[in-house]
């Protein structure tokens with residue numbers, strides 16, 4: 001006997017570069033009838049009324065008016081990460097469709113990447129690896145030095161759940177912690193003991209040895225770090241971006257790195273992603289670029305899917321969603 005029909009979940013593809021992970025299929029298939037974009041586009045009349053939810057995995061499928069117009073029973077879109085900047089929230093909610101993100105799943109692994117990148121820059125790990133494997137290396141030089149993180153000052157811009165977890169990790173490395181956030185987080189300060197709030201971003205920029213950007217991309221944070229902000233930083237400081245590329249003015253960053261205004265930069269995010277192969281940032285020796293690794297671990301990927309499923313099921317059952325995101 002056949003059970004009740006499962007709600008249709010639209011996904012970009014299964015496997016492949018831009019598809020949901022095959023390892024997640026058994027879990028997703030328990031709850032949904034999966035429909036890939038290819039299947040949907042090949043037979044819209046067959047699938048359009050079946051799709052109740054979309055799982056946006058790694059920014060795909062692209063949600064535009066054309067897609068929304070062709071899905072009359074769509075109730076909810078779940079995003080596979082915390083940042084919703086690739087979704088037009090007003091447009092989607094105008095169709096009466098609810099939206100959710102996955103903030104809890106991603107925060108620890110993204111904070112780990114922030115800390116890993118900070119340590120990589122401070123201790124010059126990339127250059128170190130190159131020296132270790134280079135056929136030209138005859139001796140390991142004692143003059144080849146990195147910087148200590150112990151006792152150094154970390155300025156965290158954006159004290160959300162990821163920012164907080166970075167501060168926790170940095171504390172374990174005995175760093176001094178400054179943070180800038182729209183609102184002071186007194187409870188976090190108590191839990192972190194010694195973390196100092198900088199109401200003015202300028203103070204944080206002037207005092208930090210490492211500046212880590214962890215804000216979401218919004219109209220308010222677009223180009224938050226530009227020429228003026230870079231010029232306030234110490235010439236010995238390193239800028240680390242694990243938020244979104246457009247939060248930093250990349251042209252100004254290139255200039256600041258070329259002219260020694262700041263010592264270095266580490267970017268897990270850029271615009272566009274990936275950068276064109278001839279982009280000046282790829283040619284600079286004082287830059288480390290990684291391919292948006294923030295939340296990319298096996299466990300986090302599965303937790304993201306669990307969080308998405310919980311949100312979708314809540315929406316389809318008319319219940320409060322654990323991580324609903326409202327427009328504006």
Ligand SMILES: O=C(O)[C@H](O)CO
Nearest residue numbers: 081082083106294295
């Ligand atoms: O937004 C996030 O959670 C990550 O950057 C993945 O896109």
